[in-house]
Amino acid sequence: MNKINDIFKDKNLKLTPQRYAIYKFLKSVKTHPSAEMIYNELKQDYPTMSLATVYKTLKTLIELNLVQELNVGEDNFRYDANVDIHPHIICLNCGKVDDIENTNFDNLKKDVLSYTDYDVLSYKLYFYGICSECKKGR
Amino acid sequence: MNKINDIFKDKNLKLTPQRYAIYKFLKSVKTHPSAEMIYNELKQDYPTMSLATVYKTLKTLIELNLVQELNVGEDNFRYDANVDIHPHIICLNCGKVDDIENTNFDNLKKDVLSYTDYDVLSYKLYFYGICSECKKGR
């Protein structure tokens, strides 16, 4: 995790323990947590950290393109330290957010370019369904 | 617009002038307005209507599958009376939300099915870029 160190130095930002912990946690996890979830998790190791710091740090990390924000359709945002464009799938039953991996939608952007007069810069794909655990439990 | 009349009758819901106006307005417009935008627009013809009624009506229309909610990544929701699954494109400069028409992403859902163990029920596609008006104005 040297990358973040250099990026922060580059921008004359301070890499505080809180910032490092939030990024490291997001990197280590595939659950796409909300700010509140991150806060509750890190409270154990950083009991004095406030929710406001989590929000401020997330905003900073997004500006540095180290984290992306997901809008799955809940009342809050989810965060993902994998900033590559990749689709997500949300369980309509338990609310879990998963990556869809190994897919290749590179051609999608090209397709869209031919249907619109926008300059297309990026995209977000959200799929909705029922996860395997929720399917079992019925 | 007989459809809405029958659907409301079916569910023993009352088709009030406010509800009808909100649906008719959404049907007539391609701008994917927010609740506030709808409210401001209809205030002219329905000066006593409240924002709360707009929200309540939108919720009802969504439950009836007459309207879909869009999560373009702003701090509020947008609404679309075209409930067919279709991609949207958002101008990062002016915030405009457009439909992408004539596209066919039917195969997309099938692709995803092969990459996930979810039952895939629906999906939302959001593209981001710069619209032609904003491109000109530079």
Add this chain to the structure above:
DNA sequence: CTGTGTGCAAAGCATTTGCAAAATA
């Protein structure tokens, strides 16, 4: 040392809710 970041509490905003009055079927 100096300026940036943290933590707290308060503020902001979109959305929801409770309830009495009004309107629909």
Add this chain to the structure above:
DNA sequence: TATTTTGCAAATGCTTTGCACACAG
């Protein structure tokens, strides 16, 4: 007439902000 819906205001919940103190560089 019996419910449902409206409109108002207050409440809610997520996120942001202001500010004094603490801390990283």
